[in-house]
Amino acid sequence: xxxxxxxxxxxxxxxxxxxxxxxxxxxxxxxxxxxxxxxxxxxxxxxxxxxxxxxxxxxxxxxxxxxxxxxxxxxxxxxxxxxx
Numbered sequence: 179x180x181x182x183x184x185x186x187x188x189x190x191x192x193x194x195x196x197x198x199x200x201x202x203x204x205x206x207x208x209x210x211x212x213x214x215x216x217x218x219x220x221x222x223x224x225x226x227x228x229x230x231x232x233x234x235x236x237x238x239x240x241x242x243x244x245x246x247x248x249x250x251x252x253x254x255x256x257x258x259x260x261x262x
């Protein structure tokens with residue numbers, strides 16, 4: 179899980195909107211907007227859960243966003259185990 183990416187993320191961060199080629203993306207039509215649905219993010223729920231110390235330490239070692247990463251891991255797990 180500690181593999182470093184070979185992607186030059188600083189290069190992407192430096193891009194402005196004008197520098198990104200979007201010519202292969204079709205413009206949004208009225209038909210798209212007729213069927214589009216407005217979705218607001220859901221609020222969060224505080225949760226207390228017990229995990230092994232090494233699991234907690236790993237997430238905490240990820241930095242300031244450790245809780246977001248833990249929530250994302252739980253979301254991915256839940257989605258992959260949905261029935262139907």
